Structures are given as structure tokens and as C-alpha cells.
Amino acid sequence: MIGITMFFVALGMLLIGFPVAYIFGGVALWFGVYAEGPDMFAFMPFRIQSIMENTVLMAVPLFVFMGIVLQKTRLAEQLLESMGKLFGGVRGGLAISTVLVGALLAASTGVVGASVVAMGLISLPVMLKYNYDKKLACGTICASGTLGQIIPPSIILIILGDVMGIPVGDLFQAAIMPGFILIGAYVLYILVYTYLKPSAAPALPMDLDDGTRREQVFKALKAIIPPLALILVVLGSIFAGIATPTESSALGGVGALLLALIYRQFSWKMVYNSAIETVKVTAMVFAILLGASAFSMAFSYTGGEEIVEHYLSNLPGGAMGFLLLSMLAILILGFFIDFVEISFIIVPILLPAAELLGIAPVWFAILIAMNLQTSFLTPPFGFSLFYLKGVAPPNVRTLDIYKGVVPFIIMQVAIVISILLFPGFYGLV
Template sequence: MSPVEWLAPLMFVVVLAMLFTGYPVAFSLGGVSLIFAAIAVSFGLLDWHFMLALPERVFGFMSNYTLLAIPFFIFMGTLLEKSRLAEDLLKTIGGLFGPVRGGLALAVVLVGALLAAATGVIGASVVAMGMISLPVMMRFKYANALSAGVITASGTLGQIIPPSIVLVVLGDQLGVSVGDLFIGALGPGLLLAFFYGLYVFIAAHVKPGWAPALPPEERSERGWRLALHLVKVLIPPLFLILIVLGSIFFGIATATEAGALGALGALVLALVNRRLSRTALEQTMQTTLRLTSMVMMLLVGSAAFTLVFRGLNGDLWIEHHLTSLPGGVVGFLLVANLVIFVLGFFIDFFEIAFIILPLLVPAARILGIDLVWFGVMIGINLQTSFLTPPFGFALFYLRGVAPPELKTSEIYRGVLPFIALQLLMLGLLVLFPGLVSH
């Protein structure tokens, strides 16, 4: 076997092995790419001038207008989280649903959907709702498994409900409009939230002891007082959601422009609510800088990997194997989703998006798959992966803030019904592709 036949597959295997070592992914990609480029040059498979294209690729990433939306949405979501938006929403909506069996759990689902639409940040939603609502649910004798499951699942809705940062990156890597991806993901995301709420409602009535209604003495606000408080708490985030998503859906603004508008709106909301402290602003800017820098470093590493891998015809090797799978489109979707699902246990979404997706997209195009639909499926698949024991990231987020009385086994048991709902949603996407409209 000549070097040209084995070098690309070996490079792919080495990169995957490096991902599981825990070494920083950006440096792993860059280092492996440089080593294999040197080997290829020594065998005469690459001209060293080929690597001169790398600076141009890096500059192209840095000047990518679509990716500019990432820091804006991170800033918006982090500032709203620092402004205690989740706390206000949970307390108020919890009071509204308090008289209903499972009312607190229903409030968590609704707040999870609102936070997803207002922030697009996954970890922050799980942590915030875990810290605020979990102690209350445990105090009122909610079943630990149900409490943990509904908090974890609802916190991951930010993965799929716009303006998700995940969807911004997916849109860029798939080569489709972020606005189209937002429109396509909104229906399935809201349908998932509805399924969550329906499960909670049924479970609370089939097993009343799992989710009792709040006693009257615990509901401090009622009638007009509760209604006014609800309007005061709900209107600002709903208005922000309407501005951000509405401007995209109606073609008034691009995702990047809407992100900038959302960041400004978050500042105004925090200022009006008297929550714009210097500490909150500093923490928000530090978080935005840290996450954005991580994304940019990953982009540089992935640019080096993609350049060398394609120079070795690795993209053609991957494309050939994916398009030759038994079953055609069905076989490709099964393999692609299985790979992404398993990798979601071990590596971050950004790493999957920048390393794995560019290898899948050419085959998906050849097979005639709608890339917006494919992007929504990937988003829901990753959301399922983040929920699945024992390695789901969302489970670790909740475990980090949960009291010792909540056993890890109860968290695992609690998410199982929601994983079933995720799989149901994936099945519906396959059976009814029209659910993803764009």
C-alpha cells in the first residue's frame, strides 16, 4: 500500500485518538496537521507551498461575518443569566402553576423554553434552574428523579430553540443561512418543550405523589397581584425574544445584526431592572472573551486539519465510504447520527462542529439531503447525547449544583423518559421532514 492510501486514514485515527486524551483540541489538531504535512512533504505527496494557504484560511475564519454572532449571543445570554432572569421567571411562573399537580415542574419546562429563546446558553440554564428550583421541588416532596429529569432536559432546550449558539455554528459549517436554521429549528424545539410538559402533566396525575400541588399558604401572590407581577417579569424577556427572532424571521436583520441587537437589549434590561452591576458586567465580558477565544482557537486548528486532510485526499476517502454505505440516505443518517451521538459524550459541541461536520457535509450534499433539516437533526441528536447517562454533559452540570440528598442514580433514572421523547422527536423528523420549515 502506497503512502497516499494510508496517510489520510492514519491522520484521521490519530486525531480521534488525541481527542480522547484530554489534550487541548485546538493544539492537537494543529500539531497533528503539521506532523502529517511534514510526512507528506517528505514522501513527495504535498508541496510545501501548499501550506501557504493556511494563513488565508485563518484570515477567512476571522473575517467570517456569520461567526460574529457568537460573541453577541454569548454576551446576551450570560448577562441575562447574571441578571437573575431565571430566578425571576421560576418564582413567578411557579406561583402561577402552583395550584396544579406538577405545577413547579411545568414551570421549569416553560422557563427552560423561555431561557433557551432568550439566552441560547445550555450550561447556564441547567445550573441556574438546578440551583433555584431543585431545592424548592425537594422541599415540597417532588420525586427526586422527576425533578432532576425535568430540570436537566429543560435546560438543554437552548441547544435547539433559537437563538441557539449551536445553530449559529451549525449554519456556518453546513453552509446554510443561520436564519433558515433558526426558522427550521423553532417548530421542533417548541414541540419538544410541549412533549416535556405533557409528560410532566401525565406523570403528575398518574402518580400524584411524584408532583403534588403547592399548599395554599405557600402561594404568597394571587389574583391581580400575581397577574401584574407576571406581566412585569414576562414582558421584558418576551420583548427581547420578539426583537431578536422577529428581526431574523422577517428578514429585517441577519443573525449577526440580531445578535448585536440582543446584546444591547440585554444591557438595557439589566439596567432597567437595576441588575447591571460592575461585577456582573465584568463576569459577562470575561465569559464572552473566554468562550469566543476558545472557538477561534478551534477554528485555527480545524483550518490546519482540513487543509492537510484534503491535501491528502482524505475528504474523498470519507466521502467514498459514506456514500457507499448500505441503505443510501438511511445508512448515511444512521452512521452520521451514531458517530455524533457517541462523540457528544466525550467532546464539546464546537469540536464536533469544526472537525466532524466538514467531513459529513459533502456526502450529505451528494445524497441530496436537505442541509437545514440535517442541521436540526444534528442539534436534537446532540441534545439527546448531552442528556444520556453516564457521560451526558447536562447530567454533570446538574450534579455539580445538586444537594447530596439527590443521588446520581436518581438523575440518571429521571432523564430516561426525556431521552425517549428526544428519540420520538428524531423519529418524527424522519417521518415528517416538513416539521423543519424554512
């Protein structure tokens, strides 16, 4: 039972707020030495070396760099402004444009924090100015900003691909349909909500002649086409088999710099600042990965993995019982801890039982990714909620944000259930 005790000690320390990487490494060292002695960690240098030589994980800093460069090119601002004017005449048009821009930013940057902050600074004041319901506005921005978790190129899909031993390109392809269905569900909800409650999202006054309208369409296309071209280059090269995800991430980084030149935002200072921020994010991910590697080794050697595998593989309901329990566990843990910790600690614990039960790995990975996306929205610790509250006007209360995300959480959970029940519809089995 040492391994199980070790898991709950680590979870308790996470909830208290200790730094994640130190928790995993420290708890593993203490329990590992107590159970097996210092010789347990003799192979730890080889594990570290294998992480350093992992070509799949090289895509993480490159995609992060691409996203940060695009954030600094005012891409989000230009997209939101032009799309807002384009859809403003429709009831709920600003909210719909926010969802569509969120999808484009997800596919071109994949940085959730940057997307939520950008849309919170640009879109929220405009929606409030035109008397949009605060809950609808906040919920739309938070949910749209998290689309980067499931729409490729997603950092979480790269991490899951490495942890589960699945080609990242396969995960990217499998995630496209659930991502589009999620976007469609958001837009449909906004349309239905504004139809039933017109005062919640009034249409913008549009006194435009044809010439002005054509100008707005042209501006919108001008804002959309460059990032769309980058998305096609990055994802198209993967899906066509021309490049691996790691190679396409390098293409994405170069493409982001070219877009910076096009938008006249390029400077060596911008490149330097983007590189520094990339190093900070990447160092955080890899520090957690090193701690998680030590933790999983100690957990396995102290017998925890065998106990969990035996328990999970003998649940009533077989594979479906296991999937229901694991999705519920990930959903609940998502209320309190980050997706990176869940990916590196919880997923390796669940994986042996999933393999034993014959669950298709891509199906399992997409279920986890969709579930982890929900963790960004779930109170009290959903990161998107904090990002938006940090940039929201003082008259927007935390309770408004919490209430606003509830319908979007329900939609995400509903889609997770549909993937669970009808994997064939999504082409996952």
C-alpha cells in the same frame, strides 16, 4: 489511509482528555508534514484570515454576551419564582414551570450551563422540599437547560450555518417547530407521569384569595414580558428580514443591557465581568475552529475526505442509510466529545456525501442540531449532568441524575427519528 489514521488518533486523544484545540492543530501538523511536507500549510494564514473576516461568526460573541448579561440580571431567578407560584397548584406544576422557564431562557440567553445552574440552584431545592421525585426533578432541569441548543438564537445553529454554508436565519426559522414540539413532549410527559404516579410531584398547598392570585399573575407577567420582548426583537428582526443574525445579535446585546437597567442590576463591573466571560467562551470556540480548520485541510489533502465520501455515498439504503449511520455516529460521539468539536470536525467530513446524495442542507442541519442537543444529556459525559451535580444538594446522587434524564433522552431521540422520517411535516423539505 493517512487521513483515516489521523482521524482516529485525534478521537483517541480527545477521549484521553487532551485540550481540544491543541489536538486538532497538533495532529494536523504532524500528519500533514509527514504526508505532504511543510508546504501543505502555506495557505493556512489565508484560512485564518477568512475566519477573522467571517461576519456570520461575529454573532457568536454577541449572543454569548447577551446571555451572560441576562444571567447576571437575576432573570432566571425571577422567572422561576413567579412561574413556580403560578403553576404550583397543579400536580407537577413546578416541573412544568421549569420546562417553560427553560424555554424562555433558551430563547433569551442560549447559554446551557447558565440555564442548568440557575434552575439547579433555584428550582431543585423547592421541588425536593415539596417531595418531588428526585429523578423527575433532575431530569426536568437537565433537559430544560439544554433547550438552548435548538431554540433560536442558538450558538450551535450559528456554527452549523457557517460550517454548512446555510443562511443562519433559515436555520433559526426551521428550528422553531421542532423546539416547540420538544417543549410540548416534555410537558406532556410530566403530566402523564404525575397522573400515573401522583406522589412523584404533589401539588403545592395553595391557600390564596383572588387578590393574591391576581398579584401572582401580575408578577409572572412582569417577569416574562421583558425577556419575551427581547426575544421578539432579536428573532423578529431576523424573520422579518430587517436585520441579519449578526445585526440582531448586536440588538440582543444592547437589549440585554437595557434589561439590566430595568431590573436595576446594571453596573460597569457587571458589564466588565460579562465581557471577560464572553471573551473566554469566544476564545475557546475560535481556538477550536482554528485547530479544526488545520485538521480538515490536512484530512482532505491526505485523501481521507475522498475515502469517507466514497464509503458514505455508497451505503445500502442511499440517502436514508447515510442519514441513519451519520445520526447514530453523532449520537455515539456525543457521549464523549463536545458539540463544538463535532460541528467543526465531523460535520465537514459528512457534508460532501450529503451533498452528493442530494440531502436538503437545512433538514440535515436541524437533524444534527437536535442530535447534538441529546449529547448534553447522555451519560457519562453529558455536560448538563455535570452542571447540575455541581450545584445539587448532597442527597442527590449522580445515579438519580442519570436515571432522571433517560426518559428525556428517549423523547429527543424519538423527535430526531420523526424529523428523519417526516421532514415534510416540519417544513424541512
